[in-house]
Amino acid sequence: MNFRFLAGTIYGLILNTEEEWDKIRSENRSAGYFSRNLVLPLILLTSASAFLGSFLFIDTGLSSSYSVLTGIRHFILFFVTIHGTAFFFSKAAKYFNTDCDPESSFKLAAGSIMPLLLCQIVSLLFESFIFVNLLAFYGLYIFWTGISSLSNPPSDKKIHLLLSESAIFLVLFVAVNKIITILFDKIYYALPL
Secondary structure (H helix, E strand, C coil), X not given: CXXXXXXXXXXXXXXXXXXXXXXXXXXXCCHHHHHHHHHHHHHHHHHHHHHHHHHHHCCCCCCHHHHHHHHHHHHHHHHHXXXXXXXXXXXXXXXXXXXXXXXXXXXXXXXXXXXXXXXXXXXHHCHHHXXXXXXXXXXXXXXXXXXXXXXXXXXXXXXXXXXXXXXXXXXXXXXXXXXXXXXXXXXXXXXXX
């Protein structure tokens, strides 16, 4: 895990978005590298935050295994959602006359969902900071600047690409969350107390 890459990419995408996307394009790192060094650490921190927030601050009257399942649920939720968004967006981009290969699609998904993961780290740990999640909308701007840098779409199609990526993310997030919640609730209530 390259912590310098993690911190530099987060800092760059938040404060110098256009320059960071140009740097990402010129470095030509693989989607696997992004997954291991940007997405995975953030998802692990989000999962740990969900576990700790559920364990320490939420008085549900449930056993501690519920907190463990909450952390695992958030890990699976974000992992599947980010990778699924990248996969389906690379297919959807072709309908808008944009050549967005799976590598670029994953980088766009990872970069644009990164603000949400950062917000989730705070709001899952401290439930009273749920308003912080509004800052995740900055991911739309990160996507907007990144799509121009990584795949150079027709200018009239950028809004369509932004909306399609957002819709894909939302549908996957809601569907995966619903499925995993049902599954994990059944697992939790099947466990002996």
